[in-house]
Amino acid sequence: MSVISFGQKLAFRFYQIRSGGCSIRLIVFGARLLIEKTFWMASHCLRIVWMSHVNGNAIAGVVRGEGSMYSESKPRRKMRRIDKLADADIRKLTQAAGLVLRAHQGKQIGYLRLIKLLYIANRESLRETGRPIVDDTVFAMKLGPVLSRTLNIIKRDHEPHCEFSAHIKTNEKTFQVELIDETGDDELSEFETDTLKEICARYKDKTDRQIVNETHDFPEWQRAWQAATAAKKGAAVIQDIDILNALGFADAEEMAKDLEVSRAFRHASA
Numbered sequence: 001m002s003v004i005s006f007g008q009k010l011a012f013r014f015y016q017i018r019s020g021g022c023s024i025r026l027i028v029f030g031a032r033l034l035i036e037k038t039f040w041m042a043s044h045c046l047r048i049v050w051m052s053h054v055n056g057n058a059i060a061g062v063v064r065g066e067g068s069m070y071s072e073s074k075p076r077r078k079m080r081r082i083d084k085l086a087d088a089d090i091r092k093l094t095q096a097a098g099l100v101l102r103a104h105q106g107k108q109i110g111y112l113r114l115i116k117l118l119y120i121a122n123r124e125s126l127r128e129t130g131r132p133i134v135d136d137t138v139f140a141m142k143l144g145p146v147l148s149r150t151l152n153i154i155k156r157d158h159e160p161h162c163e164f165s166a167h168i169k170t171n172e173k174t175f176q177v178e179l180i181d182e183t184g185d186d187e188l189s190e191f192e193t194d195t196l197k198e199i200c201a202r203y204k205d206k207t208d209r210q211i212v213n214e215t216h217d218f219p220e221w222q223r224a225w226q227a228a229t230a231a232k233k234g235a236a237v238i239q240d241i242d243i244l245n246a247l248g249f250a251d252a253e254e255m256a257k258d259l260e261v262s263r264a265f266r267h268a269s270a
Contacts, residue, residue, distance in 0.1 A: 100117050
């Protein structure tokens, strides 16, 4: 006999034995409460079983005292997102960042400056070729456009064997990056190499704040940041089409679609 039929028959039986008055209403209420609580407990148990299936070691982590059942899954999701970058993409990012650092005579620079210079170089590459140097999802944040996965890799939110770490050291206390081993440049075209060098030379005498202020003049950042502040959020995605429109392309929509197809193909093969 199911829990529902048992509860219903129990309520009906007491209704037959005693008629009228407050006692009947209390009995019926009690039976309904029993059914609702039983269903709640069953659904809660099913949810736990499902989560343990989806997130293999989560319950084991709770037993070992490592935190809540959901706490372990968050970094794993971040790791998987970073791993979607193909090895060639990480190698190209490493080489582009290494070139920027060499242009600063191998000195430590803030990773805010590094990300802004990479974004500006991406923008110039899009203007000339319709393709970025470092393909990444761009977010509008308070200090300007941010290459999101690039930032995660710089901040070391990646697997320890990531090629970036073998060549570039991140100081998490001072927010500085430093070239510790030559990166090579075989993943970069001659145009991309020249563009990165030209951008570094153009902004050589500008402070980080001056570079940030210049990126605030980019129409694509302004559009996305207005959307973020209107929604009371700290960031919003800068769409490819908005960057291409800001660069004056008449066929921005078609170009954005081409970029998305290329990105999807590359990530699928990663």
